[in-house]
Amino acid sequence: MYQWNKSEERLNRYAGLLKGANLTFHVYYWGTSQNLTSNVVHKHSFFEVCYVLAGTGLYIEEGVSYSLYEGVLFCSRPNIFHQIKDVDCLDLLYVAFELDENLTMADEFEKYRHNLRHGAVWLEHLTDSPTVFIWKSLLVPKNAEKAAPISVLPQLAHALLASFPAVLGMYSGSEAVSMDSSAALHIHRAKLYIRDNLGSSPTLPEVASYLNLSERHLSRLFAQSIHESFSSLLQKERIRAAEQMLIHTQDPIKEIAVRTGFSSVHYFTRVFTKSKGIPPAAFREAGRQN
Structure with a gap:
């Protein structure tokens, strides 16, 4: 056929x-x-x-x-x-x-x-x-x-x-998670800023200042719109970026840890392993086999 x-x-x-x-x-x-x-x-x-x-x-x-x-x-x-x-x-x-x-x-x-x-x-x-x-x-x-x-x-x-x-999907469009356009734009810009500045470990006050928002308002946007804290989102973005570097580059794991904002390779390995269920080196090797 x-x-x-x-x-x-x-x-x-x-x-x-x-x-x-x-x-x-x-x-x-x-x-x-x-x-x-x-x-x-x-x-x-x-x-x-x-x-x-x-x-x-x-x-x-x-x-x-x-x-x-x-x-x-x-x-x-x-x-x-x-x-x-x-x-x-x-x-x-x-x-x-x-x-x-x-x-x-x-x-x-x-x-x-x-x-x-x-x-x-x-x-x-x-x-x-x-x-x-x-x-x-x-x-x-x-x-x-x-x-x-x-x-x-x-x-x-x-x-x-x-x-x-x-x-x-088990939800209709009206029941699914939604955000008003202003909140969505703020969240989107916050994520972009975090991704572009992972190596310098961006903080909530820094991102809020960049968006011209108060820290309290930005925290509330995260909680109400995507049900996550700033620190939780930051860590997810660090792990996401590390995944891509492990798969698509030959950079040493220590360098990847620094570029994604982790204080040490030991801390990076611990957080990555907890999140993905596999250490960074093994994750990289599995990606090469696939």
Whole structure:
């Protein structure tokens, strides 16, 4: 029905960074696997959404088993241990991705993540859903002349990922996390400032002054809008930046610790290991193997 290898190759080559007006995605990998085998218990730092084209199996997440068969879509959320096992002729489509917070509107970023984090893990009977039609349109059929042109792959892929909250999300748009435009802009600018100045360990007074806000008001924005403290957000941004440096550079871990604002490599290793469940060196090695 499909040219599996060619489909996967095209998507990974041409549908990596997916830019949109409100949402921008970084795709880590696309998969189009025929006769997928079982895998070991593992977790990711990103979202991975899968769709079953054919065959059967089990998806295990935190001790709960979900049956896999044609028409099932399921979502592996960040830092949740999971496994696929007991497979029989399992044909699977999957995509691993995360939002680019710098290029995504702040309110859309929060709503998207909220819906996927708190929505359904497993859904069935989606064979005729618009989401699945879009996904199939990304594949190369046996007659390659009928494949979608490469020029439209990014737009189609973006539409697919943008559709996931509507399918998996348990909240409507009015119930999802929302922020007024002024608060959203302040939060977005605060995050950008923090990311650009991690090495100098930005403080709440410093960021508040940059935004021309009082410390109290900025703290309240964090608490009410994204339900996080300034210190919690700062640490998450440090870990996020460290992840990217570990994967995409050869910089020594000590240097990465300094550039992300940690007082020592020992403290960096302890915080990173607690957050990701794996030490920085092992995280880097695992990223190279993938």
